[in-house]
Amino acid sequence: MNSEEDSTAATRSLSTIAVHGGKRTHEQPFGSVVAPVFHSTIYGFESFAEMRRYARGELKESYFYSRYANPTVAEAERKLAALEGAESAVVTSSGSAATFCALAALCEAGDEVIACETIYGGTTRIIEEVLGRFNISSRFISIEDIPNLPEIARERTRAFWFETPTNPTNRLVDLAQAAEAARVANVFSITDNTFATPVLQRPLGHGINAVMHSATKYLGGHSDVTAGAVAGTSEYIARVRRIAVLTGATLDPAAAYLLARGMKTLEVRVRASCENAMRFAQALRGHEKVSRVYYPGLEDDPGHALARRQMSGFGGVVAVDLVGGEAEAERFLDALKLVRCAPSLGGVETLVSYPLYSSHNGFSDEQLRAAGVSAATVRFALGIEAADDIIADVKQALNSIDFKNSEHRTQDKNNDVLSSES
Ligand SMILES: Cc1ncc(COP(=O)(O)O)c(C=O)c1O
Structure with a gap:
């Protein structure tokens, strides 16, 4: 029996779908429980007649050349579609490739993309630099402007792109409201679900048209694979x-x-990462060397009520503003012993990043302000280690720094941004 024949599959919980979704048991030789990796780039036909049927598109599921389709790739696609509650999914060589393909499938010369200004920097560059070369224009709007999409959109506006929660300061977009605004505006809505994953929110269920992932993050989960995905209607x-x-x-x-x-x-x-993030946010809130903690799990966070409504957990990313600026951030990051400074998230290991020199490197002062990023902002992506060990490492790094003797003034964050940019 394969997964499509199992009539109880649709009612199963997400953890069961994660383990079993996408399987095709008849493809597994010798009854192996784990599907083999099909490395073959080419697939032969039994006969000329079979080749002709393939060429005419009459064979439902068959393989010819691995760039077109591959059984191992197809299993990953079925699993992701099941997790997102989508009719179908396609996986790509990176999240960036997924973004390009998702938008290129919608737009042609003369069309427009509207995106939130609080999205991943690489996505902004794909929209502006790559699509812009093909005469696809773009505008960037604030989260507050989303309900006004019907007035903002033009006749040739094809797509609306956003993220929730945003990187790195965890601002939230109301999924149902965004879906409705895009629907009224007659614009295709796509959200990058990398940060939340289908475990915490399933945007298609709120009326969003498609979901994109950097599968390099939580979906892969071990910082050892670069991949992307798009899920939506067939x-x-x-x-x-x-x-x-x-x-x-x-x-x-x-x-x-x-x-x-x-x-x-x-x-x-x-x-596990959400539990760690919650404990971490609570431990850093009120710390004398931390001026602000951005985490929707905290009851006084501006996104808390919305997170409770549309998410089943608050996510694994916590951003903080240190008291100080770049000099303090440098000392703090260099003093960490267990937590590594690296630009990604979603792996089993806790990472720290400095947005000014990673995700938001090269952003204009205005763009940084819109993203809520300053020279004091540090982002943590909590892994699955024991929270106590992570908190102890971060506290020792904070405590080892004599912030009072640093050459930087405190709290003048936007000036620090300006001086580092100019
Ligand atoms: C939210 C988000 N979307 C998209 C991407 C791009 O994905 P990739 O690096 O897999 O191309 C990233 C990468 O950091 C990301 O964080």
């Missing part, structure tokens, strides 16, 4: 897949295997 995903196949943005089977394996433990990893 009709839309077929269009995205065509762009991915034609541009060679499809995923390699070895990477797809790691991705599918990572997704099996998605639920337990995300829950």
Whole structure:
């Protein structure tokens, strides 16, 4: 029996879908429980007649050339579609490739993309620099402006792109409100669900048209695979897949295997990371060297009520503003012993990053202000280690720094940003 024949599959919980979703038991030789990796780039036909049927699109599921389709890649796609509650999904060679394909499938010369200004910097650059070269224009709006999309959108506006929670300061977008505004505006809505994952929120259920992922983060989960994904209706995903196949943005089977394996433990990893993030945020709130903690799990956080409504957990990312600026951030990061400074998130290990020199490097002062990022901002992506060990490491690093003797003044964050940029 394969997963599609199992009539109870639809009612199963997310953790069960994560482990079993996407399987095709008949593809597993010798009754192996884990599907093998299909490295073969080519697939032969039994006969000329079979080749003709394939060419005419008459064979429902068959393989020909790995860039077009591959059994291991297909398993990862079925699993992600099941997790997001989508009709279909396509996986790509990176999150950035997923973003490009998702938008290229919607837009042609003369069209426009509207995006929130609080999205991943690489996405902004794809929209402005890459799509811009093909005469696809763009505008960036604030989260507060989303309800006004029907007035903001023009006749040629095709897509609205946003993230929730945002990086790094965890601002939230109301998914149902965004879906409705885009629907009234007659614009296709896409959200980057990398930070929340389907464990914490399933945007399609709120009326969002499609979901994109940097699967390099939580979906892969072990900081050892670069991948991306788009999930949505079968009709839309077929269009995205065509762009991915034609541009060679499809995923390699070895990477797809790691991705599918990572997704099996998605639920337990995300829950563990959320628990750690909550304890971490509570431990740093009120610390004398921390002026602000950004975490929607804290009851006084501006996003708390909305997070409770649309998410089943508050996420694994916590941002803080240190008392001080770049000099304090430098001393703090260099004093950490267990937590590594690296630019990603969503892996089993806790990481710290400095947005000014990573995700938001090169942003204008105005863009930084819109993103809520300053020279004092430090982002933590909590892993699944014991929270006490992470908190102890971060506290020793904070305490080892004599902030009073630093050459930087305190709290003049935006000036620090300006001086580092100029
Ligand atoms: C929210 C978000 N979206 C998209 C991307 C791009 O994904 P990738 O690095 O897999 O291309 C990233 C990468 O950091 C990200 O954080």
